[in-house]
Each structure stands twice: as C-alpha cells, then as structure tokens.
Amino acid sequence: MSVQEAAVDNGVNVGAILEARDALSATPEAARFKWRASSRWIGGTHSQHRVGDFFGLGAEQQRDKSFTFETDHPELFASEDRGATPVEVVLVGLAGCLSAGIASVAQNRGIQLRSVKATLEGGMDLQGILGIDSDVRNGFDGIRVNYEIDADASEDEIAALVAQSQKRSAVFDIITNPTDVHVAVAKA
Amino acid sequence: MSVQEAAVDNGVNVGAILEARDALSATPEAARFKWRASSRWIGGTHSQHRVGDFFGLGAEQQRDKSFTFETDHPELFASEDRGATPVEVVLVGLAGCLSAGIASVAQNRGIQLRSVKATLEGGMDLQGILGIDSDVRNGFDGIRVNYEIDADASEDEIAALVAQSQKRSAVFDIITNPTDVHVAVAKA
Numbered sequence: 001m002s003v004q005e006a007a008v009d010n011g012v013n014v015g016a017i018l019e020a021r022d023a024l025s026a027t028p029e030a031a032r033f034k035w036r037a038s039s040r041w042i043g044g045t046h047s048q049h050r051v052g053d054f055f056g057l058g059a060e061q062q063r064d065k066s067f068t069f070e071t072d073h074p075e076l077f078a079s080e081d082r083g084a085t086p087v088e089v090v091l092v093g094l095a096g097c098l099s100a101g102i103a104s105v106a107q108n109r110g111i112q113l114r115s116v117k118a119t120l121e122g123g124m125d126l127q128g129i130l131g132i133d134s135d136v137r138n139g140f141d142g143i144r145v146n147y148e149i150d151a152d153a154s155e156d157e158i159a160a161l162v163a164q165s166q167k168r169s170a171v172f173d174i175i176t177n178p179t180d181v182h183v184a185v186a187k188a
Numbered sequence: 189m190s191v192q193e194a195a196v197d198n199g200v201n202v203g204a205i206l207e208a209r210d211a212l213s214a215t216p217e218a219a220r221f222k223w224r225a226s227s228r229w230i231g232g233t234h235s236q237h238r239v240g241d242f243f244g245l246g247a248e249q250q251r252d253k254s255f256t257f258e259t260d261h262p263e264l265f266a267s268e269d270r271g272a273t274p275v276e277v278v279l280v281g282l283a284g285c286l287s288a289g290i291a292s293v294a295q296n297r298g299i300q301l302r303s304v305k306a307t308l309e310g311g312m313d314l315q316g317i318l319g320i321d322s323d324v325r326n327g328f329d330g331i332r333v334n335y336e337i338d339a340d341a342s343e344d345e346i347a348a349l350v351a352q353s354q355k356r357s358a359v360f361d362i363i364t365n366p367t368d369v370h371v372a373v374a375k376a
Contacts, residue, residue: 011232016266044199071284078204096259116229
C-alpha cells in the first residue's frame with residue numbers, strides 16, 4: 001500500500017465501484033435497477049412511508065432492514081406537523097445524492113475530506129398549489145445549495161469535486177430534467 | 189352543521205385552506221415560501237440531514253421540533269446501508285405529496301376516505317451514474333405510482349381525486365418538469 005492510499009480514506013470503496021463499473025459495462029442488463037417505496041395514509045395530510053427491497057443486478061435485492069419516513073404539512077396550514085413536508089424531503093434527497101458523490105469523487109481523486117456541510121433552500125410561490133394563479137408553478141421556482149467543505153485540496157479542486165458530483169448525480173438529474181410519472185388508481 | 193359535514197372527516201381542515209387561499213390572493217407576497225434542509229456528511233456515502241425552520245407569510249417560521257433523515261447507499265455498492273438511497277427518498281416525497289393532496293381534495297368534495305395506499309417504483313439504468321454510457325441519464329427513466337384507495341365514492345370519483353392531486357402537487361411538478369438548481373461551494 002502506498003503512502004497516498006494509506007493517507008486518504010473517505011470511507012468510500014472506490015475499488016468496488018470501479019469493479020462494478022467494469023462488470024456492468026460487460027453486462028448492461030444487470031445495470032437496470034428498480035427503486036421502490038410504499039406509502040400509507042394516516043389521516044389529514046400525514047402519511048407513513050417505507051423503503052426496503054429493490055431490484056438490481058438482475059435479481060430482487062433484500063435488505064436486512066427497512067427505513068421509515070413520515071410526511072405531513074406544518075401547523076401553519078392547519079395540519080399536525082408530524083413529519084417534514086414532501087418538498088423538504090426532496091431537498092434531503094438532493095443533499096444526500098450530491099454529498100455521496102462528493103465523497104466518492106474525492107476518494108477517486110485522492111483528496112481527503114474532513115467535513116462536508118450543505119444548506120439547501122427551495123423557493124415556492126404557494127399561489128401555484130393553491131390554484132390562485134395558474135401561471136405560477138406548483139413546485140420550486142429554483143433551489144440553492146451551499147456547500148462548505150473542509151478538505152486537503154485547493155478551492156479549485158474542491159469546486160471541481162462538487163461539479164463532478166452534480167454531473168453524475170441521479171437526484172440532481174431528476175430535479176433539473178423532466179421525468180415521466182405514471183399514476184394508476186384502483187378502488188380497494 | 190349538515191349531515192354531509194358531520195359524515196365526512198379526512199382530518200383535513202379545508203376551511204382553513206380556503207381561508208388561506210383567500211388571504212394569499214389578497215397579499216401574494218405572503219405566498220412566497222422558502223423550504224430548507226441542512227446536511228452533514230458522516231463518512232463514505234452516508235449523510236445526516238435536518239429539516240426545521242422555513243420562511244412563509246412574510247416571516248421566519250419556527251417549528252417546535254425538527255426532523256432528521258439519514259441517506260446512504262446499499263451494501264451492494266460496498267456501502268454501509270445506513271439510510272435509504274437518495275433516489276428512494278425522492279419517491280417518499282412524491283408519495284407524501286400526492287397522498288396529502290388526495291386527502292385534501294377528498295375532504296373538499298365530501299368524499300370519506302377509509303384507506304389510501306401507494307407503491308412507487310422508479311427505474312434507473314446505472315450505466316448513467318457510473319459513466320458507462322453518456323446517452324443514459326443519471327436519474328429515473330420513469331416512475332410508476334400505484335394507488336389503492338378505499339373510499340365512499342365511485343371508481344371514477346376516486347380516479348378524479350388522484351388526477352386533481354397530481355394537478356396541484358408540488359413534488360409531481362418538481363419531478364415531471366425541470367427546476368433550476370444552483371450549487372455554490374466554499375472552502376471551510
């Protein structure tokens with residue numbers, strides 16, 4: 001092991017990622033994943049959600065755990081505030097995706113991270129979702145993400161980490177580009 | 189109170205929402221909200237996130253609590269699986285937004301809900317994020333949402349609830365239409 005390899009450890013197994021990249025280049029059908037969530041309405045604007053199994057590498061993948069979430073609207077909207085609002089949850093997904101990418105790119109480039117912090121803010125004009133003005137969109141009118149990163153690297157190298165993470169981020173793509181959503185309904 | 193009003197209770201205060209709509213029609217600047225999240229990298233692909241205060245009705249809005257989230261990548265990617273993947277978190281946000289809308293629209297239309305369940309699945313070809321094929325997008329190639337709803341209403345009325353919720357959903361809009369994301373970086 002070289003000094004460089006011993007010195008930089010962001011907790012990302014870049015070797016495994018590069019191996020996966022080679023393996024999936026050879027068998028592209030294995031690269032087709034399906035990510036899932038299930039959801040149950042509790043009452044009012046409050047719902048509970050669960051994330052567990054997914055499909056990938058050509059097979060159902062069972063986790064040994066599941067992750068639960070609650071969403072609601074705040075008291076300001078006469079709701080119970082029993083969970084984050086769904087749009088705040090989207091900001092969480094964006095932060096998680098960009099930060100995982102930053103750590104992975106840093107590892108690949110031999111840059112030791114000491115801390116990575118982000119604040120995110122999405123503006124929204126409620127005239128959209130309330131149906132007051134049909135020219136106002138329902139979603140965010142834009143999102144600002146501010147990263148503050150402490151790392152053994154120059155400002156330019158740190159900026160390049162974040163730029164590369166954006167370029168390969170699934171959630172950044174989902175938010176900045178259109179994705180088709182098909183909703184089906186059955187009466188129970 | 190009429191029999192109809194007494195009979196239908198989905199836990200949504202539609203009166204308050206309609207009052208807010210009237211109030212915000214008169215003072216559109218109060219309708220400009222800012223939703224926020226903050227995020228801290230823990231190690232590897234694992235991050236912790238917090239949702240708390242937001243801005244709206246022309247003022248900073250303090251919650252009496254905050255909501256925390258963890259995101260990570262699964263063991264399949266040589267990660268620790270300490271939280272849902274960021275793209276699964278986006279599915280949670282979509283479910284939460286659509287279900288809150290369904291409950292609100294049902295209340296407004298005098299339809300009693302008994303149960304609302306959803307399953308969501310987003311397809312993703314990892315050749316995108318792994319940089320194997322630049323023609324493959326990083327994000328979902330599409331999302332399918334399946335609702336199963338038990339309510340005092342016909343199949344057509346139930347389908348119309350879901351359609352109206354989609355029409356007014358912030359997260360549905362965020363996913364199906366492009367949103368500008370500006371990322372700034374500072375060296376700590």
